[in-house]
Amino acid sequence: MAPQTTLDISKRDQTVNLGAGPSALPTDVLLEAAQGILDFGGTGMGLIELSHRSGTFKKVIEKAESDLRSLLDIPDDYCVLFQQGGGTEQFSATALNLLAYHAIANPDYVSKHKGSTPPCDYVVTGSWTAKAIKEAKRLGINARLAVDARQHNDGKFGVIPPVSQWTLSDAKADKSAMLYYCDNETVDGVEFPSPGFPIQDLPEEYRKNVPIVADCSSNILSRPIDVRAHSIIFFGAQKNVGPSGVTIVIARRSLFDVDPDQGVPNGGPRIPCTLAYKNAIDNGSLYNTPPMFSIYTSGLVFADLLNNKGGVNGATQRAKAKSEAVYKVIDESDGIFKPTVKQASARSRMNVTFRICQAGQDQPDSSLEDEFVKRCSAKGIEQVKGHRSVGGIRTSLYNAVSVEQTQLLVSVMQEFAQQIRQEKKN
Ligand SMILES: Cc1ncc(COP(=O)(O)O)c(C=O)c1O
Numbered sequence: 050m051a052p053q054t055t056l057d058i059s060k061r062d063q064t065v066n067l068g069a070g071p072s073a074l075p076t077d078v079l080l081e082a083a084q085g086i087l088d089f090g091g092t093g094m095g096l097i098e099l100s101h102r103s104g105t106f107k108k109v110i111e112k113a114e115s116d117l118r119s120l121l122d123i124p125d126d127y128c129v130l131f132q133q134g135g136g137t138e139q140f141s142a143t144a145l146n147l148l149a150y151h152a153i154a155n156p157d158y159v160s161k162h163k164g165s166t167p168p169c170d171y172v173v174t175g176s177w178t179a180k181a182i183k184e185a186k187r188l189g190i191n192a193r194l195a196v197d198a199r200q201h202n203d204g205k206f207g208v209i210p211p212v213s214q215w216t217l218s219d220a221k222a223d224k225s226a227m228l229y230y231c232d233n234e235t236v237d238g239v240e241f242p243s244p245g246f247p248i249q250d251l252p253e254e255y256r257k258n259v260p261i262v263a264d265c266s267s268n269i270l271s272r273p274i275d276v277r278a279h280s281i282i283f284f285g286a287q288k289n290v291g292p293s294g295v296t297i298v299i300a301r302r303s304l305f306d307v308d309p310d311q312g313v314p315n316g317g318p319r320i321p322c323t324l325a326y327k328n329a330i331d332n333g334s335l336y337n338t339p340p341m342f343s344i345y346t347s348g349l350v351f352a353d354l355l356n357n358k359g360g361v362n363g364a365t366q367r368a369k370a371k372s373e374a375v376y377k378v379i380d381e382s383d384g385i386f387k388p389t390v391k392q393a394s395a396r397s398r399m400n401v402t403f404r405i406c407q408a409g410q411d412q413p414d415s416s417l418e419d420e421f422v423k424r425c426s427a428k429g430i431e432q433v434k435g436h437r438s439v440g441g442i443r444t445s446l447y448n449a450v451s452v453e454q455t456q457l458l459v460s461v462m463q464e465f466a467q468q469i470r471q472e473k474k475n
């Protein structure tokens with residue numbers, strides 16, 4: 050006899066999941082995914098039980114790619130790759146692939162530069178870019194700090210210095226292999242102010258010649274991005290896209306015709322076969338077994354955003370409305386809620402980070418923060434504790450969090466601040 054299949058999701062309706070990732074996904078999408086992993090399209094088999102080389106899965110991955118292309122206006126000369134290894138693996142994959150291309154395009158670079166390899170410039174505005182440059186250095190890459198935002202803010206993240214204060218490599222003499230940045234720093238709540246990374250402020254020579262790489266893991270699909278201005282844009286799925294497991298890479302095709310089986314000449318790095326973009330390009334992301342569930346569900350999220358939720362423009366408007374509502378409570382709390390990001394224009398629309406202080410005090414009070422977490426939970430608002438490395442509170446307002454759900458957070462925050470003021474008076 051077939052087991053009982055009725056799912057109980059009544060508690061889900063009463064829960065507001067503000068986790069930073071893995072995070073909330075649209076309920077309709079998850080219901081469709083649940084059906085698909087049990088019996089996909091009446092085949093009697095779940096999608097994740099089928100061969101990844103079956104015609105059925107091929108259609109799924111092609112549809113996901115095509116919807117993402119529509120959402121982000123991705124031109125034909127860019128490929129869309131479904132990779133594994135998370136955002137973390139792209140820390141090395143981006144640099145290795147671009148250094149290999151650089152070696153092929155500039156055969157006499159190493160001899161002309163006295164044996165040194167080309168620089169990779171990093172714009173460090175938070176914990177994830179700090180990790181990316183650390184990994185590059187660990188691999189022996191000539192990684193250079195274009196800017197470390199902590200040096201402009203008493204050792205803490207929370208500002209984005211203007212391009213005029215960065216130290217970029219010399220595009221002509223050094224021929225940098227890439228400029229790497231993270232559009233939204235998930236842990237620190239720092240995001241490049243809209244419309245995004247200030248590419249137009251880079252020196253013209255640099256902008257035209259140095260490949261630009263963006264980690265958009267935690268804000269992709271929440272505002273438009275100029276794909277053509279980048280060489281690589283990557284994002285792990287587990288925030289605005291889908292379940293963890295897949296990392297999507299959008300890359301300018303012409304830069305990655307680097308065959309790892311031939312080795313890379315001219316002092317370029319060898320690239321592990323699963324990291325070489327060419328292998329993914331040549332095999333339609335099926336070089337080895339892909340994370341099928343994550344790709345499938347991400348595809349459902351793309352279709353839902355495209356067909357039912359006004360695409361990226363719809364998401365942009367909602368992200369603005371939601372984050373502005375929460376920052377308004379913070380700004381009107383008389384210092385009870387203290388934003389961790391000093392530069393107001395760099396406050397993230399996705400991850401709102403703040404500390405909580407007693408009325409009239411400047412120092413955060415961790416017992417008040419614990420009480421706030423409990424208060425949220427009592428109202429059905431979950432996963433608001435800040436990242437373990439920085440503490441405090443982090444409320445993540447990703448695409449699947451509705452304006453109404455954000456309103457509930459706003460009212461809990463207002464009541465909490467009121468209670469603190471009242472306690473001070475008594
Ligand atoms: C902006 C950003 N980059 C990279 C990563 C690393 O991703 P993963 O844990 O999938 O390796 C994360 C993870 O949350 C992130 O938020």
